[in-house]
Amino acid sequence: AQSVAQPEDQVNVAEGNPLTVKCTYSVSGNPYLFWYVQYPNRGLQFLLKYITGDNLVKGSYGFEAEFNKSQTSFHLKKPSALVSDSALYFCAVRDSGGYQKVTFGIGTKLQVIP
Amino acid sequence: EAGVVQSPRYKIIEKKQPVAFWCNPISGHNTLYWYLQNLGQGPELLIRYENEEAVDDSQLPKDRFSAERLKGVDSTLKIQPAELGDSAVYLCASSPRDSPYNEQFFGPGTRLTVL
Numbered sequence: 001a002q003s004v005a006q007p008e009d010q011v012n013v014a015e016g017n018p019l020t021v022k023c024t025y026s027v028s029g030n031p032y033l034f035w036y037v038q039y040p041n042r043g044l045q046f047l048l049k050y051i052t053g054d055n056l057v058k059g060s061y062g063f064e065a066e067f068n069k070s071q072t073s074f075h076l077k078k079p080s081a082l083v084s085d086s087a088l089y090f091c092a093v094r095d096s097g098g099y100q101k102v103t104f105g106i107g108t109k110l111q112v113i114p
Numbered sequence: 115e116a117g118v119v120q121s122p123r124y125k126i127i128e129k130k131q132p133v134a135f136w137c138n139p140i141s142g143h144n145t146l147y148w149y150l151q152n153l154g155q156g157p158e159l160l161i162r163y164e165n166e167e168a169v170d171d172s173q174l175p176k177d178r179f180s181a182e183r184l185k186g187v188d189s190t191l192k193i194q195p196a197e198l199g200d201s202a203v204y205l206c207a208s209s210p211r212d213s214p215y216n217e218q219f220f221g222p223g224t225r226l227t228v229l
Contacts, residue, residue: 004156032214032215034217036220041222042222042223043118043120043205043207043220043221043222043223044157044205044207044218044220045220046217046218046219049215049217051215090156090157092156094214094215095214096214101159101162101170102159102218104156104157104158105156106154106155106156107154107155107156
């Protein structure tokens, strides 16, 4: 069975500082990995994905994520946080082997402090 | 391009009453998903449609939940009768086709409160 762990319920960071939101995963085959963001009273919005190739993936709004196969991690990063980045972030995984539905993590609340 | 549309946005009902949610996916998207999102949790798949066919409904509580996508476009999710534990956000998402490496496009959700 596949699973996703987001070990931090909340991450606080000062505006202008770099941010990291952590995600680790477990799949039996090769992983397809996604990050989504959810603003209050809104649906999830796609940020970026890792399918294959370069371990550093760049996405929307200046976000990037680093795939680390040995550590089974896919941490979300941004060099300089904005107050408007404050939201709920979900990591998701899908196994490339056979049909598997997408499994989402429980989400990490990012609070950027002015 | 219009996004995924859901209605209503909010619904408050008494327990044992029926309720229905509607979703219109992005035009041309063959795959439609219904998810349940409880407070403090990630979305959990209820059912996936490929065109008008429900190809994965293993997580749908069929004793009280039903869904349809008659013409392969918009979809309705129904609960009858609703229970207190059904209070949650119901999300609809779509994608051009169900591929492991395709991202999904989500609607704003319907927040259901069962009293």
